[in-house]
Amino acid sequence: MSPEDSGMTPSDWPLHGGQPGPLLARFGLADDMPLLDASANLNPLGPPAWLAGWLAQRLQGGGRELARYPDPDYREAREAIAAHEGVAPEQVLLTNGGAEAIFLAAALQVREWPCAPAAIVQPTFAEYARACVAHDLPVRPIPLAPPDFRLDPEALVAGLGAARLLLLCRPNNPTGTLVPRTAVERLLELTAGRGCRVVVDEAFIEFVGDEDGETAEALTPLLARFDHLVLLRSLTKVYSLPGLRLGYLLADPRTVQRAAACQPAWSVNGLAAALVAPLLADRDFTRRTDAWLAAERPRLAAGLEALGLSVVPSRANFFLVRHPAGRAATRALLPALLRRGVLVRHTESFAGLDGGWLRLALGDAEANERLLTALADVLQECLQTPQDGGSP
Numbered sequence: 001m002s003p004e005d006s007g008m009t010p011s012d013w014p015l016h017g018g019q020p021g022p023l024l025a026r027f028g029l030a031d032d033m034p035l036l037d038a039s040a041n042l043n044p045l046g047p048p049a050w051l052a053g054w055l056a057q058r059l060q061g062g063g064r065e066l067a068r069y070p071d072p073d074y075r076e077a078r079e080a081i082a083a084h085e086g087v088a089p090e091q092v093l094l095t096n097g098g099a100e101a102i103f104l105a106a107a108l109q110v111r112e113w114p115c116a117p118a119a120i121v122q123p124t125f126a127e128y129a130r131a132c133v134a135h136d137l138p139v140r141p142i143p144l145a146p147p148d149f150r151l152d153p154e155a156l157v158a159g160l161g162a163a164r165l166l167l168l169c170r171p172n173n174p175t176g177t178l179v180p181r182t183a184v185e186r187l188l189e190l191t192a193g194r195g196c197r198v199v200v201d202e203a204f205i206e207f208v209g210d211e212d213g214e215t216a217e218a219l220t221p222l223l224a225r226f227d228h229l230v231l232l233r234s235l236t237k238v239y240s241l242p243g244l245r246l247g248y249l250l251a252d253p254r255t256v257q258r259a260a261a262c263q264p265a266w267s268v269n270g271l272a273a274a275l276v277a278p279l280l281a282d283r284d285f286t287r288r289t290d291a292w293l294a295a296e297r298p299r300l301a302a303g304l305e306a307l308g309l310s311v312v313p314s315r316a317n318f319f320l321v322r323h324p325a326g327r328a329a330t331r332a333l334l335p336a337l338l339r340r341g342v343l344v345r346h347t348e349s350f351a352g353l354d355g356g357w358l359r360l361a362l363g364d365a366e367a368n369e370r371l372l373t374a375l376a377d378v379l380q381e382c383l384q385t386p387q388d389g390g391s392p
């Protein structure tokens, strides 16, 4: 059964990666089937090895730590983040994952400009549109085109209309493309006079690395020049903590205060908050993550290209790929891979991609090898049955 004949409408597809249940059910596979999950973008090196012991120690003595409200200002965690980012603690708001930071950005916006549209550079993470809808902010899509999804600051600003909020993901989920710092700087110059806040979600910034001498070109120094810039971050991805959740928002102190006023008290649990400082201090974990990226990202990219897939050059820990025969052939790969025990991310829920691409997470060497082998098998099968694109 291929996606075309599976009877799935766009809303039937899970909205996020790491959700095999509905897909296994839809394609008639056992719900306890062992899977290689290449659909969620998490660092395979994490969580750090010391974390289990750290948590156990905190829970000793009858879990006294759990019976205490956390500091509502999260001073210690904010100071650790501020020192890490080279900003003042007043410029930091700790959040319950990057997801809460996105909703706070929308909540803040609706307080200031209740009816003004929010422009979203697409294709991108579906939570931006969800946050806008939840706060009654009309969405104005700003589409970028394949194959390179390049952003032209002048053209983008010309298309903003009455928008007072621009949401941009860097590097972008699901394309993996990184808008250069110079382009963001230009965007900030062009939007400054228009009263349009620019929110840049850098949930995957730790994965950008230093390829070809190009650095991540940190945007944090721009916070001092542009008070309409807001940066969103996640510690969930790089430390592989989706069950624990940590994120933060960086902005000028006034914006941080206003965003904090939209946040429920004690939104971040005490254990997660106490974890911020030791996580950021773990330089060895960062070094090992950089080494993994430097070795595995080019290797997986080359392997995917060698299989004849179109691969969008990525500065993140995932790749957006497409079968050269087009949308139907690409969509047919998902159930075929699933039958081989490999879960990849569909793109049905990404505006502009229309399901015609797949997103593949970068894993460790063994997982990447398994992904490439499964893809090679499935593509071979496609060649033998071109009519149905290799659907199982």
Ligand SMILES: Cc1ncc(COP(=O)(O)O)c(C=O)c1O
Pocket: 096, 097, 098, 099, 100, 125, 169, 173, 201, 203, 204, 233, 234, 235, 236, 237, 242, 245, 246, 247
């Ligand atoms: C671009 C982007 N931002 C934010 C998030 C949410 O991060 P967190 O899990 O820390 O809430 C995600 C999760 O997939 C994401 O893809």
